[in-house]
Amino acid sequence: MQLPEHGANPRYVYTRLGMEPPGRILDFSENCNPEGPPQAVLDSWPELATHLQNYPDPSGEPFLSRVATYHGGSDEAVLVGNGAAEVLSLIAERYRGKRAIVVHPTFSEYEATLVAKGVEIERIIASEADGFALPVGLIEEKLMEASVLYICTPNNPTGVLPTEMELLSLIVKAGEIGCEVVLDEAFIDFVDESRSFIPKVKDFPHCLVVRSMTKMYAIPGIRLGYVVATPDVITSLKSGAPHWNVNGVAAKIGAVCLNEVEYRERAVRHAAERRADMASFLVNYGCVVTDSSANFLSFRLRDGLDSRELYADMLARGIVLRHSENFVGMDGRWLRIGMKSVLELDELKRELADWFSGRNS
């Protein structure tokens, strides 16, 4: 039986597998900032409620201009959306009936939104043997035949961050042959803003950079994301967007979030420390771990151990990992762990240690 797809929906997994959900579930399949939304957002709640009776600003203010200043660009180069998910859907329309390259394993929504617009998909699979690094050579061979290349940086579910050289070489080549490039930077906040491609978009007008507010600011429920591109591209994407596509409360929350410098620094530090700790724990048990730069990592068990069995046993203990059965190129052998609080990760390590202890090499 195929395991159900379940990003951040742990109860659904139990129901689909016919298992009784335990009273307490620790969900490591989800990968938002474990600190929760910034305190400033929670503090502004009573004031936000007073705006419920007002229509939102149609261009998504005050978020729109806050995004523009955050990146040192202009409002005309930004389109805000109801989550990066909506932005990806608007972008897919741009390639209707054309051909797109999607590099796997990666976030499933690229293909889902493109296929919905009749886009033909050329899949390129990053190899496990190369640590899931971007297969630049393979991609370059296929660029000629495509209208767009999608790259997730850092990638979900591996967390691998393409090098600046890899990205630049692909982007330059794509520009020469008229292929657009969509960079999804949903998790780049956990790396460093200096690794974002956004400042370079003005020099590479065939690039569109997608960002999500969900992950860093732990606000998946509010739905907020944006895309930065040339003003021409933004105007054309905007023509496909519904009026008031960003609600007024979300637009105010987004503007508050972008002021949170210390909150962001704490999150980057936490993710790096927890990732290093979890990676060395897993390597001690013979696992192979991805070289992640995000607030999650993926790992596979040493040969002879069954990741499906581990996944099921953890479920029975109330621990939900993210399986990889629907990630092309991972074939279910890998599992992803979101970096939660120290206490939660310690509990996960205790349960994993117990599981491994019954399986000596």
Ligand SMILES: Cc1ncc(COP(=O)(O)O)c(C=O)c1O
């Ligand atoms: C790589 C990646 N991009 C985009 C999204 C969508 O983000 P949002 O919540 O802003 O729609 C996700 C959500 O999981 C993601 O993993």
